[in-house]
Amino acid sequence: MFKYICIILAVLIGEAVAKSMFPVPRLPGACSQMTVRRDVVTLAPAELQRFIRVVREMHRRGWMDGFGSMHDHISHQIHGNEQFFAWHRRFLRHFELLMQEIDPEAVLPYWNWGTYWNNPLADPVLSAAYFGGNGRPGDNCVLDGAQARWGRNYPTRNCLTRRYRYGTNTGSFWPMRAVRDVMNSARTHAQFRSRIENGAHGIVHLGLGGDFETMYAPVDVLFFLHHATIDKVWAEWQSRDPLRYRSVDGYDSLRAPVTVNSPMPFYGEEVGSALATNGPGYCYVYDDVPAAPSSAFFKSRRATFSALNALVNITSAAPASPGEQQRPERSETAAEATAEETQAEAAEEAAEFYARHFNATRDFKPPSPMGTQWLKGRHMDVAEAARMQAVVNRVVAQINIERRQQQEELGADS
Numbered sequence: 072m073f074k075y076i077c078i079i080l081a082v083l084i085g086e087a088v089a090k091s092m093f094p095v096p097r098l099p100g101a102c103s104q105m106t107v108r109r110d111v112v113t114l115a116p117a118e119l120q121r122f123i124r125v126v127r128e129m130h131r132r133g134w135m136d137g138f139g140s141m142h143d144h145i146s147h148q149i150h151g152n153e154q155f156f157a158w159h160r161r162f163l164r165h166f167e168l169l170m171q172e173i174d175p176e177a178v179l180p181y182w183n184w185g186t187y188w189n190n191p192l193a194d195p196v197l198s199a200a201y202f203g204g205n206g207r208p209g210d211n212c213v214l215d216g217a218q219a220r221w222g223r224n225y226p227t228r229n230c231l232t233r234r235y236r237y238g239t240n241t242g243s244f245w246p247m248r249a250v251r252d253v254m255n256s257a258r259t260h261a262q263f264r265s266r267i268e269n270g271a272h273g274i275v276h277l278g279l280g281g282d283f284e285t286m287y288a289p290v291d292v293l294f295f296l297h298h299a300t301i302d303k304v305w306a307e308w309q310s311r312d313p314l315r316y317r318s319v320d321g322y323d324s325l326r327a328p329v330t331v332n333s334p335m336p337f338y339g340e341e342v343g344s345a346l347a348t349n350g351p352g353y354c355y356v357y358d359d360v361p362a363a364p365s366s367a368f369f370k371s372r373r374a375t376f377s378a379l380n381a382l383v384n385i386t387s388a389a390p391a392s393p394g395e396q397q398r399p400e401r402s403e404t405a406a407e408a409t410a411e412e413t414q415a416e417a418a419e420e421a422a423e424f425y426a427r428h429f430n431a432t433r434d435f436k437p438p439s440p441m442g443t444q445w446l447k448g449r450h451m452d453v454a455e456a457a458r459m460q461a462v463v464n465r466v467v468a469q470i471n472i473e474r475r476q477q478q479e480e481l482g483a484d485s
């Protein structure tokens with residue numbers, strides 16, 4: 072019957088009343104079947120087209136705005152603390168359940184940015200055949216791929232935007248080998264979360280830029296594919312020790328301890344209920360990560376669904392006048408000023424970066440440091456980001472040494 076709670080969005084902005092429905096389906100409980108989340112580039116053409124049809128329908132229904140708004144409204148509760156992994160797993164599951172409202176067979180794929188980490192411009196996922204690339208110069212509107220010419224209504228009415236970090240280039244991301252280095256060294260949940268969030272995760276948001284580097288990034292479908300990889304990385308780290316399916320540590324945004332019984336912001340269910348991807352309500356595995364043995368699951372108390380208690384205002388902007396609609400957003404707010412500053416900082420970094428590497432065509436380049444202002448604006452940890460920079464620099468240097476050795480060996484052979 073009434074399978075989900077509808078949140079009625081009715082927010083007055085000036086004279087306009089924006090009204091739409093953003094459904095929050097209940098988790099299904101025990102798993103009748105397990106789905107497999109796959110690398111999006113391994114989907115057959117027909118499977119990819121089916122996925123694209125589903126997300127276009129979600130966009131048409133205004134749900135992408137709902138995700139962007141929700142994530143933005145509670146951003147400080149779900150980043151920079153130990154709610155990060157569990158909450159985003161729940162958020163992705165919310166997205167997947169809404170996909171299944173449209174196509175019951177739909178499964179969320181992931182975007183492995185580690186494949187083309189050194190040259191994201193060559194990544195098919197950022198091509199017209201998949202999710203498109205950079206926004207166009209001037210207004211940064213995304214014009215190619217599955218989301219070509221998409222609009223959004225949150226936080227303002229505009230096109231969906233991306234603005235690559237270095238103008239026409241995103242810069243490098245993290246190689247998976249560096250991510251695994253972090254997996255090997257992190258002992259506690261808090262360590263692992265902080266290292267991933269402030270390293271491999273952040274650089275992708277910053278690299279794509281535009282909407283993707285804001286707290287309403289979930290208006291872009293690629294957010295969910297990026298975070299599916301982050302979720303997969305967490306699942307892989309968990310698979311190395313069964314205790315990681317039953318325990319968490321660290322603190323939340325109010326410096327209260329996070330335990331398996333802590334409620335997840337907005338959803339209200341216990342953190343413990345989100346610790347196994349193949350546990351009740353979640354029912355998925357990743358194609359290359361071992362599934363949790365059910366004996367290791369945290370036995371969740373009956374999930375207390377309190378989404379309405381945590382009701383957020385999902386605001387839709389009043390329709391912009393036609394003149395305003397195509398204009399890139401450049402208001403004089405503090406946030407915009409910070410963005411300008413960040414951009415200047417990034418441009419400076421880029422110039423330095425390319426000056427340093429201009430002749431080093433043989434070597435792969437590590438991602439360059441994320442700016443302090445940018446990190447702070449995303450509730451990120453500047454000191455941790457610096458430590459992660461050292462990790463990725465070290466691993467990329469090692470990769471380069473090995474590549475040179477291989478090339479020398481090849482040269483010696485011929």
Ligand SMILES: [Cu+2]
Pocket residue numbers: 142149150159
């Ligand atoms: Cu997030």
